[in-house]
Amino acid sequence: MPRSTTHRVDIAFGDCDPAGIVFFPNFLRWMDTASLSFFMQCGVPPWRELVKTRGIVGTPLLEINTKFHKAATYGETLTITTHVEEWRSKVIVQLHRVTRAGKDGAAEDLICEGREVRAFVKRDDHDPDRLRAIPVPEDIRALCA
Amino acid sequence: MPRSTTHRVDIAFGDCDPAGIVFFPNFLRWMDTASLSFFMQCGVPPWRELVKTRGIVGTPLLEINTKFHKAATYGETLTITTHVEEWRSKVIVQLHRVTRAGKDGAAEDLICEGREVRAFVKRDDHDPDRLRAIPVPEDIRALCA
Amino acid sequence: MPRSTTHRVDIAFGDCDPAGIVFFPNFLRWMDTASLSFFMQCGVPPWRELVKTRGIVGTPLLEINTKFHKAATYGETLTITTHVEEWRSKVIVQLHRVTRAGKDGAAEDLICEGREVRAFVKRDDHDPDRLRAIPVPEDIRALCA
Amino acid sequence: MPRSTTHRVDIAFGDCDPAGIVFFPNFLRWMDTASLSFFMQCGVPPWRELVKTRGIVGTPLLEINTKFHKAATYGETLTITTHVEEWRSKVIVQLHRVTRAGKDGAAEDLICEGREVRAFVKRDDHDPDRLRAIPVPEDIRALCA
Numbered sequence: 001m002p003r004s005t006t007h008r009v010d011i012a013f014g015d016c017d018p019a020g021i022v023f024f025p026n027f028l029r030w031m032d033t034a035s036l037s038f039f040m041q042c043g044v045p046p047w048r049e050l051v052k053t054r055g056i057v058g059t060p061l062l063e064i065n066t067k068f069h070k071a072a073t074y075g076e077t078l079t080i081t082t083h084v085e086e087w088r089s090k091v092i093v094q095l096h097r098v099t100r101a102g103k104d105g106a107a108e109d110l111i112c113e114g115r116e117v118r119a120f121v122k123r124d125d126h127d128p129d130r131l132r133a134i135p136v137p138e139d140i141r142a143l144c145a
Numbered sequence: 146m147p148r149s150t151t152h153r154v155d156i157a158f159g160d161c162d163p164a165g166i167v168f169f170p171n172f173l174r175w176m177d178t179a180s181l182s183f184f185m186q187c188g189v190p191p192w193r194e195l196v197k198t199r200g201i202v203g204t205p206l207l208e209i210n211t212k213f214h215k216a217a218t219y220g221e222t223l224t225i226t227t228h229v230e231e232w233r234s235k236v237i238v239q240l241h242r243v244t245r246a247g248k249d250g251a252a253e254d255l256i257c258e259g260r261e262v263r264a265f266v267k268r269d270d271h272d273p274d275r276l277r278a279i280p281v282p283e284d285i286r287a288l289c290a
Numbered sequence: 291m292p293r294s295t296t297h298r299v300d301i302a303f304g305d306c307d308p309a310g311i312v313f314f315p316n317f318l319r320w321m322d323t324a325s326l327s328f329f330m331q332c333g334v335p336p337w338r339e340l341v342k343t344r345g346i347v348g349t350p351l352l353e354i355n356t357k358f359h360k361a362a363t364y365g366e367t368l369t370i371t372t373h374v375e376e377w378r379s380k381v382i383v384q385l386h387r388v389t390r391a392g393k394d395g396a397a398e399d400l401i402c403e404g405r406e407v408r409a410f411v412k413r414d415d416h417d418p419d420r421l422r423a424i425p426v427p428e429d430i431r432a433l434c435a
Numbered sequence: 436m437p438r439s440t441t442h443r444v445d446i447a448f449g450d451c452d453p454a455g456i457v458f459f460p461n462f463l464r465w466m467d468t469a470s471l472s473f474f475m476q477c478g479v480p481p482w483r484e485l486v487k488t489r490g491i492v493g494t495p496l497l498e499i500n501t502k503f504h505k506a507a508t509y510g511e512t513l514t515i516t517t518h519v520e521e522w523r524s525k526v527i528v529q530l531h532r533v534t535r536a537g538k539d540g541a542a543e544d545l546i547c548e549g550r551e552v553r554a555f556v557k558r559d560d561h562d563p564d565r566l567r568a569i570p571v572p573e574d575i576r577a578l579c580a
Contacts, residue, residue: 012323178447318460
């Protein structure tokens with residue numbers, strides 16, 4: 001079983017749109033937070049530190065595929081369960097499952113799922129405005145697998 | 146050739162994250178705006194009107210697959226080109242291509258692409274808190290295809 | 291002593307801007323959540339219910355004055371302490387104090403403060419697109435003062 | 436007459452909340468963009484350049500006072516008119532007036548107003564995580580007054 005972490009989200013009024021449901025880019029915002037939270041819960045230092053010690057700026061997304069199953073609204077609480085499904089040489093595939101506790105003891109509701117492909121990046125030596133993917137650091141993999 | 150529309154985005158400072166590049170959920174926010182803009186440029190009334198005249202609340206997403214090719218930052222201008230790739234009985238597949246004009250006459254940069262599956266929805270007759278997918282309205286298809 | 295509630299915020303990477311600090315409109319977003327959380331912690335039903343039972347849509351802002359004292363960044367946790375400073379006939383003045391726990395036992399840091407003027411509103415009987423301020427409901431005041 | 440610039444905003448569906456109107460922190464987000472746009476329209480280089488050439492990271496807010504007069508909703512277009520009301524030694528007071536064109540030739544609607552106090556900041560020499568206010572640069576004032 002790969003290592004898995006959870007991240008809690010309390011949906012705010014302002015996260016919802018005129019249809020009264022969560023405006024979907026917020027789910028991706030929360031998945032991004034869950035992604036970072038995964039690394040930090042696994043013991044990886046914040047990027048703010050890693051950029052100083054090792055030049056690692058973060059793990060920008062290369063791809064995200066998201067499926068929406070049910071709507072959610074403000075006042076509700078979501079749980080995002082995150083793990084790394086695949087470790088490739090230069091990218092990782094991270095999976096987020098967003099659920100809401102069932103009412104009155106019912107099974108939980110699956111709200112949406114996101115499958116992310118992310119790379120670890122540094123700033124380019126010659127052009128610091130460019131970001132370059134690096135091989136997945138072995139020590140980070142050891143902490144998170 | 147299917148009907149295609151464009152939507153312009155000027156990237157703001159606050160759209161960017163500590164890595165200095167667009168925080169990715171903003172791309173999906175802009176694609177959502179491009180999706181609505183597509184319908185309005187095709188002559189479909191705003192949902193605010195359609196909810197009154199026909200009960201149609203909007204076109205919530207069922208799925209979005211997004212690929213990120215290059216980073217973008219504040220001060221830059223993006224163009225989102227949108228069309229409907231596929232009209233199924235109950236869903237549509239809408240494609241967004243986000244580009245940045247090339248510098249000094251160079252070809253444009255492809256920043257990211259999003260493929261959305263959307264349904265048209267109404268509120269449920271018995272439980273107005275629930276949204277239900279309806280068949281793709283033929284008159285809207287006629288305006289947008 | 292007026293009734294006071296607290297609301298916790300964990301700052302996310304995407305809440306911060308290219309200067310590496312919280313993009314300030316997010317503080318106002320969190321104050322809005324703290325405002326609603328205040329009412330709910332005091333026992334006021336969610337607007338989603340109140341709009342059905344009494345037509346009350348929410349408490350839109352008339353004015354907000356915000357002072358920023360220190361920057362905050364991702365990975366940090368904030369506490370927003372909220373109370374109603376003044377109950378007038380048609381508006382309330384709500385105060386939010388945003389603090390960060392001090393490091394190593396030091397006193398807490400005051401990050402920012404917001405003073406909001408809010409009204410309770412209903413939709414206009416004749417034009418449901420218009421919102422109209424109503425007198426502050428006595429029962430809500432009784433719960434929150 | 437001080438120099439004044441304008442910035443256009445097309446309100447998106449996702450900028451609005453379940454009450455169907457603009458979620459107010461978005462107004463402050465747009466004022467922030469208008470603030471930066473003011474400097475750039477006046478000929479000040481982007482902070483991304485100024486941080487390299489002169490260490491100036493940006494103009495974080497010290498204070499913002501905002502009054503909301505009318506609601507606005509998606510599909511509408513706003514104009515933000517910006518100028519610097521006051522140049523002090525270490526801070527500036529910037530004023531944003533957000534209006535919507537009147538319908539059928541009527542006078543424009545004043546939607547909201549924001550009065551911002553901003554400082555120019557650099558990173559601290561000894562602790563680059565700290566930002567320090569500097570005297571308002573004379574050349575920037577000359578461009579913008």
